[in-house]
Amino acid sequence: MLKSMTGYGRAEASDHGYRILVEIKAVNHRYAEVMVRMPRDYLMFEDGIKKAVSERVSRGRLDCYITIEMTEQQGRTVTLDEELAVKIKSAADALAERLGMVERLALSDLLRQPDVMSVTQEESDPELLGRLLLQLTGAAADDLVRMRQAEGARLAVDVKERIDKLRIVTESVSARSPLLVSEYRERLEKRLREALAGQSFVVDEARLLTEVAVLADRASIVEELVRLNSHCAQFDELLLTTEPVGRKLDFLVQEMNREVNTIGSKANDLQIAQHVVEMKALLEQVREQIQNVE
Incomplete structure (x- = not known):
């Protein structure tokens, strides 16, 4: 299940003579970065707070805002x-x-x-206060994770639809691919006939077959199509995993783009070129969405 990198979590409690509020706001970031803003008198708990958040979130910039107030009736x-x-x-x-x-x-x-x-x-018990603070930090981080999971589920549906559309377009390209060689043979024969119009014309089958074979090898996109379909299958598998997959999805989209570009440059066909434009547009839409994925 995908997790979005954006979200908000909150936890609050009043106990041991204190009112503590923990808020965590998360935005996109290439790596995991936890920033803590809290009263200077309690900075000894900062490392524990960062650890509590990092154990639950592996990617994104996370700003933790800690409010600690002494209750009026105690202290x-x-x-x-x-x-x-x-x-x-x-x-x-x-x-x-x-x-x-x-x-x-x-x-x-x-x-x-x-x-x-x-x-x-009254002297506060730092150990007691620390336990309460870390407990609330964990609760706020869990609240944040739930929100990121909900947003991630929506992202997963969106990118899955686009990958399914990409698979359909890929099938159209696969269906068109076998016709390229036969059409090239027809065009080559037509050019020879036009060039030798009015002359006795005999096709050198051996030479023609050699030319066609060279083109077939040069223009074959079978391997690219196989790899592209394999990448689509990998993409579907990653959408179902519970591990953070944002970087893997980003790399996979780069590889898919590379295959699509190669297909466009090798095929030299108008219909396939139109399909390639559509495929690149779909991949760009997917790339933009997975920039938000943990």
Whole structure:
């Protein structure tokens, strides 16, 4: 089954005091390239993220966007030193009374005093966070793969139709091929008759057969047609495999183009030339589609 190189995957979870979002966007690329964009405080997990993606995707440029946020209700601890607060309040009240001041220390002022209230950040468990992050990365990559498989299935149907059309045109060329030699013999005899018009004309059968044999050997496209049909069969087989086959399909289309070009140059026939134009157009359409295949 073909897989497209384009796609999108997403996974999100809130646990252990964190909200984590992993998004993966994939586009065409000749090789596999994984780029990770995440907060600097968590860069120690970058290699694990790349590995989790690479294990599932073998080709394409993959941009991984990691968002990590601490949830509001977790992660911080507020500590209040009530004993210190009482002492500060008592000392402030005593001073105000001694100085004859009516004002008393407000609660807001009291809480701003050093060491009365402190907020500390709870230390996160990096191993726990790392496991969650890699788990979500794998889930996002699996989501991406499912999307690529769905698109790949559509591509497979399209290119299979074009290869089937190519096979039909190839059959037309195969049917036309045996007629080339006999038609060449007729044209050769006609030219000889025209050249020797009004003269006693006797065809040198041996010489004529030699000329025809030379042409038959030079213009024979049997081998090219056999190889082209073989390539079409290989193409069908690759469409059914579960392995990444983008590069193999690309190489196969190049080989098919080479056979079609050779057929066009050797046949020297108008009908076959028209078929060759159609075959090249079909192969170009296939080539454009498989540029999107993993």
